[in-house]
Amino acid sequence: MAFDYARYIRPGKLPHIWCPGCAHGIVMKAILRAIDRAGLDKDRTVVVSGIGCASRMPGYVDFNTLHTTHGRALGFATGVKMADPGLSVLVVAGDGDALAIGGNHFIHACRRNIDITLVVFNNSIYGMTGGQFSPATPHGMLASTTPYGNPDYAFDVVQLAMGAGATFVSRSTAYHVLPLEKQIAEGIGHKGFAVIDALCTCPTTFGRRNKLGSGAEMLLWFKDHTIGLKASENLPPEKREGKILTGVFRKEVKPEYCEEYGKIIEKVRPARGGRE
């Protein structure tokens, strides 16, 4: 039976603002299926975003949603989760939002291991403002502010998240929709901070400038340039060269932040004469 997206979309909020060929809709649908698969209660689920193309998603979906300021989605989401740890909290952010202006919140959410699921809509560019290079724009690629190639090197979202202490870290692409959906569902079910690097396409401001073809061609590029983590282990180094690894890179059990915080309250409150 076909998936009932209408159950999760706010009536009257479509059409969306995304350009033709943009993969954000694919990632959004993967998130909706993952939420369904994880069995979340719509009324106990909060989707938080910052600013940018990806951040428009909460406007379309029928949960409790919070559209906040540029880069701060994880900060707002931390407040939501701390105030009511029983809520399921998802954050959606673009690469500029999550890694540049919100980079500090990103590493600290990883470090705290707070039970939030972050999906990075990683299209390698600031799309909404006109294709300026972001911290995820690969070295040498063209952007409106690097007309002869980007001198910076990009963040590897997976390495950054693992280095900062996130306990669930994975990567998939808008081409690999089924693994993507599965990873997001797994991230939602994981107790702790989960980061899903969802590689997607911006044919309008990134693809066109770099002559990467249509949105569909850019998706096929993902097919040809990625290898699953497990498959890569058996491959010789030359076959792994130039390929992006996908899969679940880390899944470990570690104390979750809200629980640790609760333990301190439980320990200290009776000693200070407070309520049990």
Added chain:
Amino acid sequence: MAKEYFYSGCAAAAYGAKAARVEVITSYPIRPYTGIMMELSKLVANGDLDAEFVHGEGEHAQMSVTLGASASGARAYTGTSGVGVAYGMEVYSPTAGGRYPCQCAIADRALDPPGDFGSEHTDVMSARDQGYIMGWAESPQEVFDNTIMFYRIGEDQDVMLPQFCCQDGYFVSHIPGKVPVPEQSQVDEYLPPYNHPHPLDPHRPTLHGPQIFPDQGAAIDIQRAGAHANLPKVIEKCVKEYNEVMGRNYAPMLDEYMTDDAEFVFFLQGGHAKTARYAVNHLRKKGVKAGMVRPRFTRPFPSDEIAERCGKFKAIGTIETSTSYGGAMRGGNLIHEVRASLYDLDKRPAVTSMMAGLGGEVVTLDMFFQYAEVLAKAAKTGQVDQWVYWAGFDIAGWEGARRLQF
């Protein structure tokens, strides 16, 4: 000779910065100012402008890089819009207090919530008291000219202050207009290279931004205030010279239109002044003695000029393109300072305000005409019925506004 180009406000700012030979540029994308940086990044990449181009990871970083560049002796340039202005806020006081004469271009934009791309002056008006020189341009040409003029004013050794070089988002930033671009030699003659008296230099180490004791604070503050006190005469000198070198005709502080015999004037800053001029033309045809006064600077506020030149009007109506929630006049910002500037006069005009142009709303001719009726009545009676009117709401008789009961 000057060549004439057709530039948007964003392009005019970029070419103004190029003409000013800026040395370090720091960007971060946000609409609508980002067009300036897209233009400048191309100029730098093509080798047409010898400058470092740094892409910050947010406005806070952007303002910090700019301060650092200015401290090391470079002519530094940055810019932002809307919530970006707000995010950079922490760095404004250190920049002005440290007396770094860098420039921050503003193409203004409404603050959240809700997310709104439209022009509104509230973003940078919220930063007006940090010590920056600040003023709005009415046209791309004025954007170009102000970019150069503001550097000259800010870098004057009696001033040494940063500048917000402002233009209305979209209305000016995205609508092209004619810009006569002077020869580089003319600009060089007007604007000498930036010369920080104590730059950061490994061979002559200096200390910038030290922690101080509380009793040293006032002594530093009064110097910043003193620099602002010097501004009117420096502005007068620098604008006069600019007019001479470039063949322009800018008033230093107050741009007046049809004010010689005006009974009342619209008082507003920025691009909506263009519409105000048309409104005045139409009103004059009907025999209404209307005029317009446009401050070219918000900081320093032209108090002396207002006291000197605006006391003769019977009524003044400020057009408030920014908000001051809970403020003394319950609406915008300009009315506070216009009223205060007139306070010592024996005979004071009636002063009221109209909230208009918020969230990107177009201030229409109709709004000016409706407000003109309010002002004509005030001119006749010498009194105002309300401190603040909301254009399209309580003037136009929108039913909902009645229910809101301002």
